Amino acid sequence: MNTASAFDKPRILRVFTGLVYLFLFVPIAVVVVFSFNSQKSLQVMDGLSFRWYEEFWNDPTLRDSLFISIEIALITMVVATVIGTALAIGLVRAHSGASRGANVLMLVPLITPEIVAGISALLIFSQLGIGLSFWTVVLAHITFSISYVTIVVRGRLASIGVEVEEAAQDLGASRWQSVRLVLFPALWPAVVAAGLLVFALSFDDFVLSFFTTGEQSQPLPVRIWSMIRFGVSPTINAIGTLMMVVSISAVALAVLIPRLFGRRESGVKVLTGAED
Amino acid sequence: MEQAIRIENLSKKFGDFTAVNDINLEIHQGEFFSLLGPSGCGKTTLLRMLAGFEIPTSGQIKLDGEPVEKVPPHKRNVNMVFQSYALFEHLDVQDNIGFGLKRKKVAKGEIRQRVREALDLVDLGSRADARPNELSGGQRQRVALARALVNRPRVLLLDEPLGALDLKLRRQMQVELKAIQREVGITFVYVTHDQEEALSMSDRIAVMSDGRVIQCAAPEEVYEHPSEEFVAGFIGISNLLQGRAESKGRVRVGDSSLPVPDLDDSYSDGDPVQIAVRPEKVAVDEIDKDADRIRPGMFTVEGEIESMVYLGVGNQLTLKLGNGGRLVALEQATYRVQSHDQWKVGQKVKVGWHPEHCMVLR
Numbered sequence: 001m002n003t004a005s006a007f008d009k010p011r012i013l014r015v016f017t018g019l020v021y022l023f024l025f026v027p028i029a030v031v032v033v034f035s036f037n038s039q040k041s042l043q044v045m046d047g048l049s050f051r052w053y054e055e056f057w058n059d060p061t062l063r064d065s066l067f068i069s070i071e072i073a074l075i076t077m078v079v080a081t082v083i084g085t086a087l088a089i090g091l092v093r094a095h096s097g098a099s100r101g102a103n104v105l106m107l108v109p110l111i112t113p114e115i116v117a118g119i120s121a122l123l124i125f126s127q128l129g130i131g132l133s134f135w136t137v138v139l140a141h142i143t144f145s146i147s148y149v150t151i152v153v154r155g156r157l158a159s160i161g162v163e164v165e166e167a168a169q170d171l172g173a174s175r176w177q178s179v180r181l182v183l184f185p186a187l188w189p190a191v192v193a194a195g196l197l198v199f200a201l202s203f204d205d206f207v208l209s210f211f212t213t214g215e216q217s218q219p220l221p222v223r224i225w226s227m228i229r230f231g232v233s234p235t236i237n238a239i240g241t242l243m244m245v246v247s248i249s250a251v252a253l254a255v256l257i258p259r260l261f262g263r264r265e266s267g268v269k270v271l272t273g274a275e276d
Numbered sequence: 277m278e279q280a281i282r283i284e285n286l287s288k289k290f291g292d293f294t295a296v297n298d299i300n301l302e303i304h305q306g307e308f309f310s311l312l313g314p315s316g317c318g319k320t321t322l323l324r325m326l327a328g329f330e331i332p333t334s335g336q337i338k339l340d341g342e343p344v345e346k347v348p349p350h351k352r353n354v355n356m357v358f359q360s361y362a363l364f365e366h367l368d369v370q371d372n373i374g375f376g377l378k379r380k381k382v383a384k385g386e387i388r389q390r391v392r393e394a395l396d397l398v399d400l401g402s403r404a405d406a407r408p409n410e411l412s413g414g415q416r417q418r419v420a421l422a423r424a425l426v427n428r429p430r431v432l433l434l435d436e437p438l439g440a441l442d443l444k445l446r447r448q449m450q451v452e453l454k455a456i457q458r459e460v461g462i463t464f465v466y467v468t469h470d471q472e473e474a475l476s477m478s479d480r481i482a483v484m485s486d487g488r489v490i491q492c493a494a495p496e497e498v499y500e501h502p503s504e505e506f507v508a509g510f511i512g513i514s515n516l517l518q519g520r521a522e523s524k525g526r527v528r529v530g531d532s533s534l535p536v537p538d539l540d541d542s543y544s545d546g547d548p549v550q551i552a553v554r555p556e557k558v559a560v561d562e563i564d565k566d567a568d569r570i571r572p573g574m575f576t577v578e579g580e581i582e583s584m585v586y587l588g589v590g591n592q593l594t595l596k597l598g599n600g601g602r603l604v605a606l607e608q609a610t611y612r613v614q615s616h617d618q619w620k621v622g623q624k625v626k627v628g629w630h631p632e633h634c635m636v637l638r
Contacts, residue, residue, distance in 0.1 A: 161360065163358050166327075166356075166362065169350045170354075171376035172350045172380055185366040
């Protein structure tokens with residue numbers, strides 16, 4: 001019944017929802033639209049051009065920073081995913097008293113203010129006499145990323161349950177075979193999702209990178225920050241749009257990769273908890 | 277009879293908790309053997325020790341005479357059907373079933389043939405290419421069964437395999453499971469907390485409580501001659517009566533003297549005796565009319581109907597006896613045809629049972 005449904009969902013809720021979405025997306029849309037502006041103005045739109053993208057591309061320091069950020073994010077993704085997944089399997093499957101404490105410790109990196117993490121990383125590196133470089137950023141990123149991977153993979157592991165591994169062993173698979181043949185095929189959409197989440201987090205991280213990067217090889221967010229200290233150029237809009245494209249691609253891959261292999265569930269479902 | 281499994285002084289402790297406490301059992305070749313008990317009685321722990329998922333704290337498990345308690349699960353010639361089925365969701369039905377054979381490096385052609393036979397055995401020939409998540413609960417259960425049976429294990433272990441199915445499907449699967457067991461001739465060890473399931477399918481039942489086997493016997497024996505109050509209470513409902521041994525074959529309960537042929541010579545006069553009568557053995561008749569329900573040879577007392585529960589297949593009557601005791605009687609609906617022909621609460625009745633149906637509990 002029309003009247004009944006109108007009664008159930010008041011129109012004001014729809015309007016309100018619409019306003020929330022506007023509030024969320026208008027600033028992003030402004031950045032994207034103005035990145036194609038042919039004029040230098042940040043207020044007036046005046047014809048389409050790729051001028052700011054060209055300017056970005058022709059600036060070697062900015063272009064290098066983009067590739068450095070992608071490299072850092074890729075290395076972080078691979079290393080943190082491997083360590084985080086192994087840790088998740090260990091924590092869930094080892095029914096020891098120590099794993100309970102380790103499960104709580106796991107949350108600490110997530111709730112530690114990033115600025116504290118950044119300063120402590122800086123202190124450790126300087127205490128140990130390690131010069132700040134590309135690798136110190138990678139090390140810092142990996143450290144805080146492991147928790148994210150472990151938490152995502154751990155949730156999935158708990159829902160798979162231990163019985164499928166036992167069933168595999170019961171049917172003649174050794175312990176390692178049961179992990180390889182049964183556990184991992186059930187687990188990998190979560191592993192892919194966790195990896196791409198870590199990629200996106202590492203790619204646009206500013207605070208941690210700021211404290212751990214050296215003079216050379218600055219990641220893109222740090223480079224942008226030093227750039228806008230000397231005045232805002234519309235190039236910022238082009239960089240922002242490009243960064244968004246990279247991050248959205250990571251999420252899109254998390255959806256698509258499991259689909260390509262005939263899996264119904266996607267990585268995003270794993271991340272958002274939209275699974276049954 | 278040839279032994280498939282022999283369990284000797286088997287115990288399993290988790291910290292301070294004793295899950296399985298000094299169990300001795302022999303399971304015969306080709307037998308349908310049930311472990312029956314309430315949750316927490318240790319039946320699943322015992323089954324998991326047979327499968328190799330738990331290592332016993334002490335004692336031995338012999339499979340065909342060979343001690344196996346330290347052999348890992350993948351090297352034991354037993355297979356298990358899990359309560360959750362534990363199907364491999366990323367493999368289709370035939371790859372699920374062929375998983376064990378592939379691990380044993382059986383030739384491809386033979387795997388294909390044996391998988392097909394297993395599919396036919398569980399009547400799933402048409403779903404070979406389906407993924408587990410496309411199957412109904414009953415079909416998933418059959419895949420789990422086929423996946424275990426296809427390996428032709430010496431013993432098949434089943435952990436409440438029908439627990440997740442609805443009542444109607446469960447009844448149907450009970451019949452099928454029993455038929456499959458007869459057909460393949462493999463020893464089944466079946467864990468359940470459902471007494472009806474255990475009674476209807478098993479050759480023998482081990483009734484467990486607190487990590488111990490209380491009674492191990494054929495279903496009729498366990499039902500008709502429970503050894504203890506726990507067994508009598510867990511398998512069906514029972515009327516428990518406390519009394520004292522009188523002369524030979526009689527027990528005094530309250531102010532009446534009951535004939536109990538089951539009472540053996542080990543009781544001397546005045547010894548406390550616990551006896552039980554099954555509700556379905558108790559006949560109820562109107563006091564002034566003889567409707568032939570109380571048969572010659574029955575022991576009778578007078579009582580009054582205290583309450584009545586309609587069960588569909590019959591009525592469950594709670595009776596207050598003249599001597600103050602209470603008794604539950606289960607009356608088949610065949611006795612009463614008309615709806616007006618009902619018992620009334622407070623009505624005086626005659627209550628009777630055959631003395632042989634009076635069981636002595638230890």
